[in-house]
Amino acid sequence: MGLTHLFPEQASTLAPEVDHLLYFLVAVTVFFSLLIFCAIFYFAVKYRRRSDNELPHVQHTGYTLEILWSVIPFGITMVMFTWGAAVFFNAAKPPRDSIQIYAVGKQWMWKLEHLEGRREINELHIPIGRPVRLTMTSEDVIHSFYVPAFRTKQDVVPGRYSTVWFQATKPGKYHLFCAEYCGTNHSIMGGYVYAMEPQDYENWLSGGASEGSLAQNGQKLFESLACVNCHKVDHTGRCPSLEGVYGTTVKLSGGATVKADEAYIRESILNPQAKIVAGYEPVMPTFQGLVTEDQVLQLIEYVRSIGPKQVPGAASSSPAPADSKATPGAPPAKR
Numbered sequence: 001m002g003l004t005h006l007f008p009e010q011a012s013t014l015a016p017e018v019d020h021l022l023y024f025l026v027a028v029t030v031f032f033s034l035l036i037f038c039a040i041f042y043f044a045v046k047y048r049r050r051s052d053n054e055l056p057h058v059q060h061t062g063y064t065l066e067i068l069w070s071v072i073p074f075g076i077t078m079v080m081f082t083w084g085a086a087v088f089f090n091a092a093k094p095p096r097d098s099i100q101i102y103a104v105g106k107q108w109m110w111k112l113e114h115l116e117g118r119r120e121i122n123e124l125h126i127p128i129g130r131p132v133r134l135t136m137t138s139e140d141v142i143h144s145f146y147v148p149a150f151r152t153k154q155d156v157v158p159g160r161y162s163t164v165w166f167q168a169t170k171p172g173k174y175h176l177f178c179a180e181y182c183g184t185n186h187s188i189m190g191g192y193v194y195a196m197e198p199q200d201y202e203n204w205l206s207g208g209a210s211e212g213s214l215a216q217n218g219q220k221l222f223e224s225l226a227c228v229n230c231h232k233v234d235h236t237g238r239c240p241s242l243e244g245v246y247g248t249t250v251k252l253s254g255g256a257t258v259k260a261d262e263a264y265i266r267e268s269i270l271n272p273q274a275k276i277v278a279g280y281e282p283v284m285p286t287f288q289g290l291v292t293e294d295q296v297l298q299l300i301e302y303v304r305s306i307g308p309k310q311v312p313g314a315a316s317s318s319p320a321p322a323d324s325k326a327t328p329g330a331p332p333a334k335r
């Protein structure tokens with residue numbers, strides 16, 4: 001039993017970074033705690049009162065000591081700041097070529113959906129050696145997606161999307177927790193992340209994709225909810241065409257603009273009056289209560305699949321679904 005047993009396994013590229021920073025913080029803390037404790041002890045003995053009527057005589061020394069004990073801690077805290085910021089920014093920014101996976105938290109389970117269509121509950125299969133980006137939301141209260149072996153923890157908040165990314169470094173089965181108290185069964189809200197060799201992952205992924213990809217299911221919804229009647233591809237509908245819109249900047253009535261990202265699409269589905277595209281009437285009804293968070297994600301994934309091929313910041317590197325209507329080089333919708 002060594003010191004290593006105090007820490008969870010290191011199983012992601014982020015884990016050693018976080019641990020090294022922690023070791024540094026612990027070392028600095030221990031060093032100064034000991035230094036201060038020893039100094040107090042030494043001075044208490046050395047300058048103890050030796051007789052009842054003893055008066056200490058005041059000493060005036062230079063500023064050297066005061067400057068040193070201000071400048072040295074300042075330097076050390078700046079090291080902590082820049083080092084911590086570097087680790088934080090790295091942890092906050094998913095690489096471009098990340099695999100996109102969606103997660104929905106609800107009391108009390110994690111639902112995970114792969115773009116190719118495989119769905120899991122309280123289990124997440126990922127390949128090693130590739131960055132994975134999770135886009136997450138909640139159906140009810142705040143949860144927190146926590147994988148100690150990856151040193152990642154991210155709140156999952158109802159009504160908005162948060163992201164987390166990690167790259168597993170070795171195959172294995174790692175605990176997944178909810179790290180935000182979310183009600184009676186919070187403590188059992190969790191499961192396992194299975195990090196697999198890329199080939200095993202591919203096999204697993206193709207093992208149960210009969211339900212269709214996320215984008216395909218999104219397209220079916222788009223038709224069954226009659227979105228397609230107004231959002232016509234040829235721009236003749238009462239609502240803007242969604243072809244090529246994802247990731248572009250959309251002009252709104254009133255002159256403002258908005259980036260067509262996940263959050264904007266979600267808002268447009270659930271609260272369509274919030275932002276009206278320039279040149280269109282506010283005729284779209286809300287789908288609040290008619291679609292689940294999972295279905296909103298499917299619709300978003302459909303809109304993304306018909307978006308421009310190369311979207312800066314788009315995280316997916318998976319092939320477009322077979323029946324995607326994507327037209328490479330399609331001009332972004334003007335409105």
Ligand code: CUA
Pocket residue numbers: 105106107108142143144178179180181182183186187189
């Ligand atoms: Cu979900 Cu705690």
